[in-house]
Amino acid sequence: MVYPTHHRRIVEDLMGGKFILSNEDHYNSLKENDKFYQEFFKLSFDLDMVMKPEFCYLISKDTQENFSRDVCIFVAVLCYELDKDGQNFMEMMDYHEFNYEEVDRFFENSSFIDLIESNKALKDQDGRRTLINGMARRNIVHKSFEDRFIFTQAHRVFIDFAKELAMRKMAVSKEGEDVSS
Amino acid sequence: MIKAEPRTILSFLHTYFDVVRDLFEFQAHDGLISREAFDMIVKKHGQQNIVGKLKEYRIVRNIGSDYEMRDVYFKMMEFLLFEFKPLLPETIEKYKGAISELYMKIRLGENHDREILQERIKNISHQIREFVDLVERNAFRLLSETRDLKSNIERVEYREKVHKASFWIEYYILPLNKILDVNHSESVTSKLIEVSEYANRKRLDFGDETIRSEFEKLYGQLIQTNQDLLRQSKILTNELLPLLERIRTESLILTGFIEFLRNPYKVDSPPLLKGSRTMVYAKDMLFKVKEFFEQFENQESVYYEETDLQFDKWIFDRELFRNQLNADLPVKDFFGWCSKMLLKDFPHIETEKFFAITGLLFDEDLNVDFPKKEERTVIETLNSRISVPKIKIENAPKI
Numbered sequence: 001m002v003y004p005t006h007h008r009r010i011v012e013d014l015m016g017g018k019f020i021l022s023n024e025d026h027y028n029s030l031k032e033n034d035k036f037y038q039e040f041f042k043l044s045f046d047l048d049m050v051m052k053p054e055f056c057y058l059i060s061k062d063t064q065e066n067f068s069r070d071v072c073i074f075v076a077v078l079c080y081e082l083d084k085d086g087q088n089f090m091e092m093m094d095y096h097e098f099n100y101e102e103v104d105r106f107f108e109n110s111s112f113i114d115l116i117e118s119n120k121a122l123k124d125q126d127g128r129r130t131l132i133n134g135m136a137r138r139n140i141v142h143k144s145f146e147d148r149f150i151f152t153q154a155h156r157v158f159i160d161f162a163k164e165l166a167m168r169k170m171a172v173s174k175e176g177e178d179v180s181s
Numbered sequence: 182m183i184k185a186e187p188r189t190i191l192s193f194l195h196t197y198f199d200v201v202r203d204l205f206e207f208q209a210h211d212g213l214i215s216r217e218a219f220d221m222i223v224k225k226h227g228q229q230n231i232v233g234k235l236k237e238y239r240i241v242r243n244i245g246s247d248y249e250m251r252d253v254y255f256k257m258m259e260f261l262l263f264e265f266k267p268l269l270p271e272t273i274e275k276y277k278g279a280i281s282e283l284y285m286k287i288r289l290g291e292n293h294d295r296e297i298l299q300e301r302i303k304n305i306s307h308q309i310r311e312f313v314d315l316v317e318r319n320a321f322r323l324l325s326e327t328r329d330l331k332s333n334i335e336r337v338e339y340r341e342k343v344h345k346a347s348f349w350i351e352y353y354i355l356p357l358n359k360i361l362d363v364n365h366s367e368s369v370t371s372k373l374i375e376v377s378e379y380a381n382r383k384r385l386d387f388g389d390e391t392i393r394s395e396f397e398k399l400y401g402q403l404i405q406t407n408q409d410l411l412r413q414s415k416i417l418t419n420e421l422l423p424l425l426e427r428i429r430t431e432s433l434i435l436t437g438f439i440e441f442l443r444n445p446y447k448v449d450s451p452p453l454l455k456g457s458r459t460m461v462y463a464k465d466m467l468f469k470v471k472e473f474f475e476q477f478e479n480q481e482s483v484y485y486e487e488t489d490l491q492f493d494k495w496i497f498d499r500e501l502f503r504n505q506l507n508a509d510l511p512v513k514d515f516f517g518w519c520s521k522m523l524l525k526d527f528p529h530i531e532t533e534k535f536f537a538i539t540g541l542l543f544d545e546d547l548n549v550d551f552p553k554k555e556e557r558t559v560i561e562t563l564n565s566r567i568s569v570p571k572i573k574i575e576n577a578p579k580i
Contacts (some may be wrong), residue, residue: 017454047454060455069450076438076445083435086332090431112442138453161451162437163430169440170340 004033014041014049019057019139019154030056054153055139070121070131071140075158077116081106093151093159100147103128183239190238193231200226201240204250205258209266214241214248265318267326270356273319276312277360277369280305284376295389302395305376306402312369313406316361320413320421323353327424339432339439346429354422361414370410377403497537506541506574515542515549515572520560532562548575 004010006026013020020027030037034051041047047058075093082089085106104125107116117123121131132149135141141149183190194201203222207214214222219241223229235241241248250258259265283305290298330337330345337345362368380403384396441448502522512518519538523530542549550573560567 014454058454059452065450065453065455068453069445072441072450073445076442079438080435080442083431090427090434115442115445157451157453159434162434162441164437165440165448166340166343166433166437169436170343 004036005029010037014056014058015045017058017138019055019152021139021152021154022054027056052156054156057154057157066121067134070119071135072158072161073115073119074122074128074131074135075155076162077110077112077122078103078106079159079162080112081110090159093155095150097144097148097150100125100129100132103132183237185238193234193238194240197226197228197231200228200231201250201254202258202262204241204248205255205262206264208250208255209259209264213244214250216246216248219248263321265322267319267322267353268315270319270353270360273312273315273357274360274369276308276315277372279308280312280369280376281372283308284372284379288379291383291387295392298392299395302392302399306399309373309376309402309406313409316357316410316413319353319357320416323349323357324416324421327421327428331424331428339436342432343429343436346425346432350422350425350429354417354425358414358417358422361410361417363411363414370407370414373403373407373410377407495534497534497540499541502538502541503544506547510574510576512574513571514558515539515574516560516567516569517558517571518574530560530562532565532567535560535562535567542572549573550575 006029009026010020010030013026020030031051038049038051041049041058047060049056049058079089079093082092107122107128110116119127121127132141132143136143136149138154139152140154142152143149185193200223203225204214204219207218207222211218223232236243239251240254241250243249283301287298287301287305290301327346327349330342330349359365360369363370363374365371377400380396380400384393384400387393387396441450505522506512506518509518516539519535519541520530522538523534527534541547552571552573556571557568558571560569
């Protein structure tokens with residue numbers, strides 16, 4: 001049997017929890033063999049592969065993932081604080097190079113301080129550095145320097161999650177209004 | 182009939198502008214000026230004496246016991262204050278009917294009465310002017326409302342922003358865009374282009390010179406109008422619509438994030454691959470540890486009884502053995518010496534005691550010599566046979 005090109009790298013990256021981004025060499029091979037890999041990961045490891053135009057990643061059945069929750073809180077607080085600061089947060093998430101100092105300032109002055117302080121991965125600078133390094137390992141951010149990073153397209157998983165959550169919430173409250181009226 | 186000179190009226194407006202503005206703002210908000218509001222406004226400015234003049238100059242009129250600002254003044258104030266209320270596109274679309282009707286009558290009546298034709302051309306021109314004016318005002322107002330929504334001066338909640346943005350898009354921008362869409366056969370703009378083409382032909386070939394000149398004016402106006410409408414259409418599609426879409430999306434995302442941050446531990450976060458950690462010591466360590474702890478679960482009660490039996494208490498006297506070793510130096514086989522020492526006092530060698538004595542080897546003052554050759558000696562203790570190297574202890578070098 002002949003495996004697709006970059007097979008080993010694709011499997012190693014995805015199994016390591018990494019997002020494969022569309023600007024990486026092995027993404028094209030993965031995209032061309034989308035069906036094969038969907039089946040491969042499902043049959044071999046019972047994992048689902050999510051293929052998006054900008055990135056690809058694996059998901060487990062077990063959704064109780066602390067890392068995902070921590071990243072989601074991180075992104076949520078950052079977006080909220082950027083917006084509060086009058087910045088165009090969607091543009092910032094797409095193109096801005098963040099530095100640790102700036103991120104620390106947002107977190108330390110956030111109105112969600114209680115939540116931040118109760119979370120081990122976010123409560124202090126070291127925790128946040130570790131989380132950002134974890135995000136870099138998974139290709140959610142790209143570290144341009146030791147203390148600087150840019151979000152990759154993978155951050156959209158969390159943005160889409162927020163959109164869906166809002167729509168679900170709004171649909172529920174609309175239903176509630178309809179029932180009460 | 183107004184007896185006053187126009188200049189007097191303008192001077193009156195200038196002097197009492199604050200009162201007129203308050204009346205305008207109240208009507209813009211409520212649609213009508215209630216008697217109480219009217220009295221309150223004039224009283225606030227201490228100008229109760231001007232009520233008569235307001236009526237005389239036909240600035241306001243009575244509607245039952247309430248008041249209304251006359252349309253001409255209302256529009257003037259709107260224009261002066263640049264406070265246009267966005268109109269529903271349905272209101273603007275009515276011009277399409279009026280323009281189409283006049284256009285049809287102009288075409289059909291080309292060869293009839295000259296005067297009515299001239300009047301119709303003037304009227305269509307007037308309708309077009311009004312239409313463009315309304316579109317411009319609407320686009321301006323929508324843009325300003327959208328920018329306000331974006332900068333969120335009123336601190337509108339994100340969910341409310343989503344609703345507002347969706348509302349503007351659905352009821353104002355998209356229908357207005359449809360009216361201005363030149364590619365849409367039913368749009369007002371496409372009708373205006375048709376009129377413009379017709380006027381262009383007629384300004385050149387119409388028999389009567391006066392009418393030709395009217396068509397010339399109409400054509401000139403329409404060229405400008407079409408450019409203006411194109412500009413407005415571009416503002417709508419290139420600026421307003423993307424801006425509103427952006428506000429809607431941004432607000433939706435922030436609504437979701439705020440909802441999530443309210444209690445992040447109760448909502449399932451986006452599923453990712455659950456990390457599996459490779460243990461350097463053993464892959465099945467977790468199961469082994471579990472197994473180990475499981476044996477302590479549901480443990481049977483164990484009773485322990487103390488006995489009075491005497492047991493052998495032997496405490497290693499380091500000083501004694503050290504002195505003995507020093508006395509015996511040099512020792513060719515240290516471990517052999519240890520076993521000999523024990524056999525002096527006990528019939529058997531116990532492993533524990535043997536290791537206690539071998540601890541002397543770590544004494545820093547001893548001059549230990551490790552043999553180059555592989556020579557070993559075997560020590561038999563009560564429960565084991567220990568194979569150890571032959572280690573020599575020399576006399577300490579004299580300094």
